[in-house]
Amino acid sequence: MIVTFKSRATADTLMFGDNARQLLALMGKPFEPQGIITPEQLPAALDALKRAADESRTAQRAQPEEDDAEERPPAMVMPVSLAQRAVPLIEQLERSLRAGEPVTWDSQGQ
Secondary structure, eight states: OEEEEEOTTSOOEEEEHHHHHHHHHHTTOOOOSEEEEOTTTHHHHHHHHHHHHHHHHHHHHHSOOOSOGGGSOOGGGSOOOHHHHHHHHHHHHHHHHHHTOOEEEEEEOO
């Protein structure tokens, strides 16, 4: 399933359903086929996502570095962190907040 986040202030943000579900939960929003983050809810949603992204980055940095680069998996098979997944949505929420526009989402392919 694909979830599309939309705002009049930005281009659409597309995400796989599981990733969108995780980010919506972090923002305190239930995962439904359609939903909205109102302009009034945007500051709290942004704070929650930024906090989770910071925690993800901190946890990633705390992992021990491997000295032998040959043992590391190639970049294409390395997992994408929560912080990396959240960046496009954080940017969309920030721009929408500045413009006073809500962010809506719609899921396709359920």
